[in-house]
Amino acid sequence: DAGVIQSPRHEVTEMGQEVTLRCKPISGHDYLFWYRQTMMRGLELLIYFNNNVPIDDSGMPEDRFSAKMPNASFSTLKIQPSEPRDSAVYFCASSLPGGGYEQYFGPGTRLTVT
Amino acid sequence: GQQVMQIPQYQHVQEGEDFTTYCNSSTTLSNIQWYKQRPGGHPVFLIQLVKSGEVKKQKRLTFQFGEAKKNSSLHITATQTTDVGTYFCAGTGAGSYQLTFGKGTKLSVIP
Numbered sequence: 001d002a003g004v005i006q007s008p009r010h011e012v013t014e015m016g017q018e019v020t021l022r023c024k025p026i027s028g029h030d031y032l033f034w035y036r037q038t039m040m041r042g043l044e045l046l047i048y049f050n051n052n053v054p055i056d057d058s059g060m061p062e063d064r065f066s067a068k069m070p071n072a073s074f075s076t077l078k079i080q081p082s083e084p085r086d087s088a089v090y091f092c093a094s095s096l097p098g099g100g101y102e103q104y105f106g107p108g109t110r111l112t113v114t
Numbered sequence: 115g116q117q118v119m120q121i122p123q124y125q126h127v128q129e130g131e132d133f134t135t136y137c138n139s140s141t142t143l144s145n146i147q148w149y150k151q152r153p154g155g156h157p158v159f160l161i162q163l164v165k166s167g168e169v170k171k172q173k174r175l176t177f178q179f180g181e182a183k184k185n186s187s188l189h190i191t192a193t194q195t196t197d198v199g200t201y202f203c204a205g206t207g208a209g210s211y212q213l214t215f216g217k218g219t220k221l222s223v224i225p
Contacts, residue, residue, distance in 0.1 A: 031211060033212070033213075042215060042216075042217040042218065043157070043202065043215040043218075044215075045212055045213065045214070045215075048211075048212055050211075055211075056212060091156060091157070093157075095211075100144070100145060100206060100211055101162075102147060102159035102162060103147075103157075103159065103213065104159070105156040105157045105158070106156065107155075107156055108156050
């Protein structure tokens with residue numbers, strides 16, 4: 001298996017633009033997590049899905065952030081409009097059915113908003 | 115909400131010295147996981163502890179889960195340059211499948 005796949009790996013955009021980050025989880029995993037990592041705040045859980053359904057989005061910073069999982073093999077995290085403070089590394093992770101198992105992280109998307 | 119504190123934030127050691135990072139939760143945990151993130155990389159799962167007082171070893175790494183299931187530690191014996199990276203603990207509360215990560219301990223090993 002190729003592992004969790006994320007795209008793009010790097011994104012540089014101007015303030016106010018829409019940004020879409022993409023994730024393909026490991027086949028057979030039914031939990032999908034979106035994290036944001038910054039020096040100041042560390043690794044923060046934004047939202048997670050189980051069987052394509054959002055379970056907890058309490059970590060989503062504000063309405064500018066939205067996430068979808070239209071099917072078991074694809075998820076998106078969208079920021080509209082983007083702001084400089086959104087600059088961070090965004091990780092997607094997936095885990096096996098049943099919950100409570102280790103999470104497999106993708107390589108991350110490094111987002112820079114100027 | 116659940117908070118996981120991890121100390122120290124940074125640790126510089128001479129190659130061959132031992133290293134320990136400590137993790138404390140504000141609430142009782144169902145389980146605790148440890149991850150390692152190399153510079154420029156992504157977190158990679160190391161181990162999961164579930165039972166009160168559990169101790170697990172992986173070669174030079176020893177992981178412990180406290181009796182009250184609120185604290186944990188990772189000890190590395192005789193560090194090597196390949197141990198460089200940031201070590202994170204992450205806890206799961208009762209009835210939840212989401213992980214709360216500590217801020218991590220960044221380990222530097224001086225050859």
